Amino acid sequence: MAAREAEAEPAPGARGRITITEIARRAGVSVPTVSRVVNGRSDVSPQTRARVEDLLRQHGHRKRVAASGTRAALIDLVFNDLDSPWAVEIIRGVEEVAHTAGVGTVVSALHGRSGDAREWMRNLRARASGGVVLVTSALEPVLHEELRALGVPLVVVDPAGSPAIDAPTVGAANWSGGLAATGHLLSLGHRRIGLIAGPPRLLCSRARFDGYRAALENAGLAVDETLVVPGDFRPESGFAGCNALLDLPEPPTAVFAASDQMALGAIEALRRRGLRVPEDMSVVGFDDLPEVRWSAPPLTTVRQPLAEMGKLAARTVLRLTRGEQPDSPRVELGTELVVRASTAPPARHG
Known part of the structure; x- marks a missing residue:
């Protein structure tokens, strides 16, 4: 498994690399025509192929070879x-x-x-x-x-x-997962449920939040924005988010963390304050990563089939x-x- 590979050596005398779209513009042809040349297709006229291949060589592009x-x-x-x-x-x-x-x-x-x-x-x-x-x-x-x-x-x-x-x-069914996690806490009797949310740019984060909100609304509860704190799926943000919730005048009795790693960070924040899980606060995660069954205590979570x-x-x-x-x-x-x-x-x- 390789995270990075060395860049292929550019063609001799190659100028700065430009995009396929720019190659098409300079050759006076469509992007699909350039694609056919790059992929070695035969349905391109010899004159057009020569013009495109010349531009490809000039700018360091190589034809793809299976x-x-x-x-x-x-x-x-x-x-x-x-x-x-x-x-x-x-x-x-x-x-x-x-x-x-x-x-x-x-x-x-x-x-x-x-x-x-x-x-x-x-x-x-x-x-x-x-x-x-x-x-x-x-x-x-x-x-x-x-x-x-x-x-x-x-x-x-x-x-x-x-x-x-x-x-x-x-x-994965992120909305129903958020609904199930929050619904589980509600079924245990929790009414002040904190959420450590994922990055809002991600659809999965927004769907988990929407599931959290839907579960509360189904129980006749409105979302308390003070109980929703930001996270980025990493343990550090779970730690910081849980500390922010604990610093509220009336902390939640349970936390739904939108990832297992944030849930583990939240558990560590509680431990450092001398608080116990679940006696002092319940915690639910999302993912069901292999290690969470060995956490202390083993984590209630939403399993997504990664x-x-x-x-x-x-x-x-x-x-x-x-x-x-x-x-x-x-x-x-x-x-x-x-x-x-x-x-x-x-x-x-x-």
Whole structure:
């Protein structure tokens, strides 16, 4: 598994690299025509092919060559970050399908930086990847356009927002997961339930928050905005968010953290204040990462099928490389509440 690869050596005398769209403009042809040249298609006139290939050489683009006659010798798996067990579960699913199909996997992290995304695109062009699985990340529209021009199939897992191009997506039932997590706490008798939310730019975060709100409304309760604190899915934000909730004049009796890692951070914040879980505060997470069954106490959480999401994304990419279409452009796999020892009825004082 490789996070980065060296950039392919540019063609001799190559000028600065420009986009496929700009190549098309300078050649006086359409983007699909450039795509046909890049992918070695025969349905282009010799004069047009020569003009486009000359521009491609001048600007350091290489024609894509399929390895061993296979449309998909490699799958590119792209994350924003790789510092989470969540990412490992997705990788595990993708690699299982890829290994069975005899396809390699290249794993990259973009870290939200434009420069890293452009370097990844340069490397993708050099290695002639068969398809891309993009996970909870976003590419600039111009890079989406280049993928399309290169004829590289794209599948998005947990899209950050509406995909910039028409691409199949794979996700989990985040809304029903948020509903189940909050509903569980309500069923135990909690009425002041805090939420440590995920990044609002992500659709999955917004859906979990909407599920939280719907559960409260179903119980006749309005969302108390003071009980909703921001997070970024990392333990540190769970720690900070829980401390912010504990500092309220009337802290909540339970917390729904929109990721397991934030839930573990919240439990550590409670421990450092001498508070017990679930006796003093109940905590629910989201993901069901392998380690949370061994936390102290074992974490009640919403299981989303991360490895299965990776498998489905990889299968979809492989179908697209064979010219087949997915059964549905948007697939949501089910979530499930897993009750362990971190939740209990609220403590009765006095």
